[in-house]
Amino acid sequence: xxxxxxxxxxxxxxxxxxxxxxxxxxxxxxxxxxxxxxxxxxxxxxxxxxxxxxxxxxxxxxxxxxxxxxxxxxxxxxxxxxxxxxxxxxxxxxxxxxxxxxxxxxxxxxxxxxxxxxxxxxxxxxxxxxxxxxxxxxxxxxxxxxxxxxxxxxxxxxxxxxxxxxxxxxxxxxxxxxxxxxxxxxxxxxxxxxxxxxxxxxxxxxxxxxxxxxxxxxxxxxxxxxxxxxxxxxxxxxxxxxxxxxxxxxxxx
Amino acid sequence: xxxxxxxxxxxxxxxxxxxxxxxxxxxxxxxxxxxxxxxxxxxxxxxxxxxxxxxxxxxxxxxxxxxxxxxxxxxxxxxxxxxxxxxxxxxxxxxxxxxxxxxxxxxxxxxxxxxxxxxxxxxxxxxxxxxxxxxxxxxxxxxxxxxxxxxxxxxxxxxxxxxxxxxxxxxxxxxxxxxxxxxxxxxxxxxxxxxxxxxxxxxxxxxxxxxxxxxxxxxxxxxxxxxxxxxxxxxxxxxxxxxxxxxxxxxxxxxxxxxxxxxxxxxxxxxxxxxxxxxxxxxxxxxxxxxxxxxxxxxxxxxxxxxxxxxxxxxxxxxxxxxxxxxxxxxxxxxxxxxxxxxxxxxxxxxxxxxxxxxxxxxxxxxxxxxxxxxxxxxxxxxxxxxxxxxxxxxxx
Amino acid sequence: xxxxxxxxxxxxxxxxxxxxxxxxxxxxxxxxxxxxxxxxxxxxxxxxxxxxxxxxxxxxxxxxxxxxxxxxxxxxxxxxxxxxxxxxxxxxxxxxxxxxxxxxxxxxxxxxxxxxxxxxxxxxxxxxxxxxxxxxxxxxxxxxxxxxxxxxxxxxxxxxxxxxxxxxxxxxxxxxxxxxxxxxxxxxxxxxxxxxxxxxxxxxxxxxxxxxxxxxxxxxxxxxxxxxxxxxxxxxxxxxxxxxxxx
Numbered sequence: 001x002x003x004x005x006x007x008x009x010x011x012x013x014x015x016x017x018x019x020x021x022x023x024x025x026x027x028x029x030x031x032x033x034x035x036x037x038x039x040x041x042x043x044x045x046x047x048x049x050x051x052x053x054x055x056x057x058x059x060x061x062x063x064x065x066x067x068x069x070x071x072x073x074x075x076x077x078x079x080x081x082x083x084x085x086x087x088x089x090x091x092x093x094x095x096x097x098x099x100x101x102x103x104x105x106x107x108x109x110x111x112x113x114x115x116x117x118x119x120x121x122x123x124x125x126x127x128x129x130x131x132x133x134x135x136x137x138x139x140x141x142x143x144x145x146x147x148x149x150x151x152x153x154x155x156x157x158x159x160x161x162x163x164x165x166x167x168x169x170x171x172x173x174x175x176x177x178x179x180x181x182x183x184x185x186x187x188x189x190x191x192x193x194x195x196x197x198x199x200x201x202x203x204x205x206x207x208x209x210x211x212x213x214x215x216x217x218x219x220x221x222x223x224x225x226x227x228x229x230x231x232x233x234x235x236x237x238x239x240x241x242x243x244x245x246x247x248x249x250x251x252x253x
Numbered sequence: 254x255x256x257x258x259x260x261x262x263x264x265x266x267x268x269x270x271x272x273x274x275x276x277x278x279x280x281x282x283x284x285x286x287x288x289x290x291x292x293x294x295x296x297x298x299x300x301x302x303x304x305x306x307x308x309x310x311x312x313x314x315x316x317x318x319x320x321x322x323x324x325x326x327x328x329x330x331x332x333x334x335x336x337x338x339x340x341x342x343x344x345x346x347x348x349x350x351x352x353x354x355x356x357x358x359x360x361x362x363x364x365x366x367x368x369x370x371x372x373x374x375x376x377x378x379x380x381x382x383x384x385x386x387x388x389x390x391x392x393x394x395x396x397x398x399x400x401x402x403x404x405x406x407x408x409x410x411x412x413x414x415x416x417x418x419x420x421x422x423x424x425x426x427x428x429x430x431x432x433x434x435x436x437x438x439x440x441x442x443x444x445x446x447x448x449x450x451x452x453x454x455x456x457x458x459x460x461x462x463x464x465x466x467x468x469x470x471x472x473x474x475x476x477x478x479x480x481x482x483x484x485x486x487x488x489x490x491x492x493x494x495x496x497x498x499x500x501x502x503x504x505x506x507x508x509x510x511x512x513x514x515x516x517x518x519x520x521x522x523x524x525x526x527x528x529x530x531x532x533x534x535x536x537x538x539x540x541x542x543x544x545x546x547x548x549x550x551x552x553x554x555x556x557x558x559x560x561x562x563x564x565x566x567x568x569x570x571x572x573x574x575x576x577x578x579x580x581x582x583x584x585x586x587x588x589x590x591x592x593x594x595x596x597x598x599x600x601x602x603x604x605x606x607x608x609x610x611x612x613x614x615x616x617x618x619x620x621x622x623x624x625x626x627x628x629x630x631x632x633x634x635x636x637x638x639x640x641x642x643x644x645x646x647x648x649x650x
Numbered sequence: 651x652x653x654x655x656x657x658x659x660x661x662x663x664x665x666x667x668x669x670x671x672x673x674x675x676x677x678x679x680x681x682x683x684x685x686x687x688x689x690x691x692x693x694x695x696x697x698x699x700x701x702x703x704x705x706x707x708x709x710x711x712x713x714x715x716x717x718x719x720x721x722x723x724x725x726x727x728x729x730x731x732x733x734x735x736x737x738x739x740x741x742x743x744x745x746x747x748x749x750x751x752x753x754x755x756x757x758x759x760x761x762x763x764x765x766x767x768x769x770x771x772x773x774x775x776x777x778x779x780x781x782x783x784x785x786x787x788x789x790x791x792x793x794x795x796x797x798x799x800x801x802x803x804x805x806x807x808x809x810x811x812x813x814x815x816x817x818x819x820x821x822x823x824x825x826x827x828x829x830x831x832x833x834x835x836x837x838x839x840x841x842x843x844x845x846x847x848x849x850x851x852x853x854x855x856x857x858x859x860x861x862x863x864x865x866x867x868x869x870x871x872x873x874x875x876x877x878x879x880x881x882x883x884x885x886x887x888x889x890x891x892x893x894x895x896x897x
Contacts, residue, residue, distance in 0.1 A: 060764040078277040097271040106764040119771035139359035140347040144692035154696035160340015162280040169449035171273025180340030190703035405662045
């Protein structure tokens with residue numbers, strides 16, 4: 001029984017070691033950030049964000065599926081750490097939005113004779129706000145912004161008052177009925193601290209999701225920030241989201 | 254959990270428009286409606302009591318002790334629905350261990366403790382001390398023991414000591430008025446400061462809460478005073494009832510003006526949320542807001558009180574008018590709390606859809622538990638009244 | 651002289667309050683978690699607890715270590731941007747014990763359709779099929795190797811990727827026009843779309859070939875005076891060429 005466990009740990013340790021030519025040849029190209037790794041993980045050296053290229057999203061919903069699998073999120077369609085919304089803007093100005101089961105089983109074509117002006121998919125998740133209203137309202141300090149900028153929930157400390165759920169403008173939080181505590185996207189904190197990508201980013205087939213360092217010069221996210229005009233959701237609330245959208249339509253709320 | 258999933262599936266099937274997937278569950282339900290309703294009654298009853306002490310309104314003196322005990326009874330129950338609604342009530346003490354000072358809710362523990370310990374209990378203790386000492390001498394058995402315990406062995410009832418008690422009561426009332434404002438204003442702030450929710454987010458929210466609290470508190474004490482005098486086969490003092498009715502009328506008018514201001518302000522500013530909020534008001538909230546809260550709970554009682562107070566009806570009819578008005582006000586204020594708490598969760602924060610709230614009959618957050626929390630304060634009040642009779646004839650001096 | 655004496659009532663209450671305050675301090679000391687407040691107003695230990703959650707998606711780099719052949723093939727195909735676990739599902743258990751747990755292999759039609767079934771909301775140019783018309787009943791891998799999904803024969807029609815444009819054109823007056831009438835596309839575009847983008851018309855005269863007053867086209871085609879109609883705008887700045895009769 002020990003062998004399976006050890007091998008996995010060994011592999012992970014490998015990724016965390018400083019890279020040398022020998023190791024590189026042994027394990028091929030290392031995951032993102034791996035070359036920045038020293039022994040252990042230093043949160044102070046990181047500050048994470050995510051970019052979402054709306055024009056690249058094909059609405060396959062693999063991100064929502066992977067998120068549930070990776071994080072053991074309840075399969076019922078009332079609990080999502082990430083989901084995909086479909087917007088249809090009709091010629092007469094009417095807008096319809098849907099997200100059947102969060103897009104987890106993909107979308108089906110809605111047949112309609114009406115003239116469609118434009119239509120697109122928008123992935124949503126916790127915005128990991130730099131000025132997070134959910135953290136502000138937590139009465140006991142059970143939800144917080146980590147040193148590397150990720151908004152986390154301490155499920156052993158949360159009292160389940162749900163004030164954070166009310167305070168989140170983006171509907172990114174839910175109450176997990178198993179633990180009776182608030183739950184939300186962690187940017188797959190257990191992955192990113194090991195140098196892996198968040199599950200939703202890992203499986204996004206079109207790279208609509210770009211994860212990385214907000215402040216380091218060389219990071220895929222910095223490239224997106226250089227190359228695109230970016231927007232955030234509900235900017236007037238001054239939550240300062242760290243999830244940045246390119247090609248975001250004005251109808252998206 | 255299967256029960257919950259079934260419920261959520263049913264709510265989801267009744268959603269109109271689009272809601273975020275996580276919004277299928279309505280998180281603050283009946284118990285969170287009851288909480289601000291109860292604290293409102295506390296603050297209102299206390300403010301009424303302080304009228305006599307601070308502003309020397311002699312007419313309402315017969316209600317002073319009753320109002321104090323009412324405030325205490327309701328304050329004891331007020332945090333219970335909150336506690337019952339927590340996912341982890343056993344962790345609630347964390348709010349005292351590691352209060353997050355940026356959080357409006359974290360202040361709950363402190364405002365509550367301050368109000369209970371420093372204001373209400375102290376004031377009642379000083380007010381009753383001399384009587385308690387005398388009762389401890391005249392009574393026997395467990396009552397004697399109870400009075401001894403309550404008096405903390407402070408048995409000095411010399412005129413000097415009693416004079417000090419009265420001074421203490423006065424000072425505490427002075428501190429108590431802003432504290433009562435704080436207690437309920439803060440409850441309003443919990444909702445008013447949620448910028449994510451356009452139905453709640455308003456600077457007026459704490460003030461509207463406060464005035465509706467005063468209204469409901471005075472109405473409750475009026476009901477209790479009327480009821481208890483009838484039970485004791487006495488005639489209620491008409492000057493007292495008239496005064497209470499006047500106060501009720503004025504505060505009700507202020508309350509209505511504030512709510513109207515809030516309404517007009519929203520309508521005039523016509524922000525992004527106005528479309529979905531109008532839809533909300535005219536569909537899901539039509540009955541509880543327009544009919545119950547505004548017509549039945551505010552305009553009705555205003556007319557009734559005005560007629561009963563300023564016409565030349567016989568006292569018996571006036572009393573009935575006051576009584577009905579006060580009852581209607583209770584219903585109205587309860588629906589005010591309902592419309593704030595539940596109403597604020599019936600629309601999606603995407604501002605694109607409306608959801609539903611299905612109240613459960615049984616269960617931890619069901620109707621029966623809710624009714625229980627509404628009855629419990631009266632049981633506690635009954636015990637308090639038995640222990641510390643607030644009637645003028647029971648005063649031993 | 652008499653000294654000021656604290657009233658008896660106050661003294662007794664003070665004792666009670668002191669006891670309460672001391673109790674609170676003691677309770678706080680015992681019950682506040684040790685790591686609370688180390689990094690901020692939270693339990694610092696919670697961060698490590700969250701970070702210790704187990705990984706389910708191993709990440710493409712782990713797969714590639716063993717499956718070099720598939721990785722190689724995929725790396726130069728249309729699917730080069732896809733991680734293995736998009737289709738194969740979470741494989742971390744498989745990575746730690748390859749024999750005990752085999753990852754999912756999609757062999758039915760369903761899996762590919764998450765991405766490739768036609769949806770008008772998908773970005774144009776993304777290859778899509780109409781599930782009911784595209785070789786119904788045949789599992790996708792019969793014709794397409796998922797690690798190199800280049801179609802066995804070059805797409806015959808543009809609608810393979812530009813389905814929503816094809817659909818609206820099909821009900822428009824321009825239905826009878828081939829895409830190539832307006833968009834000159836090199837054969838390379840069909841094999842590696844982004845490396846050779848099709849051309850678009852650049853001037854009014856192009857549309858004028860059919861729509862000018864003196865154009866040698868069928869009589870029923872609508873004519874306009876190129877010199878005066880539309881001012882300084884190019885035709886497609888007002889008319890949507892794939893549905894030109896819409897106003």
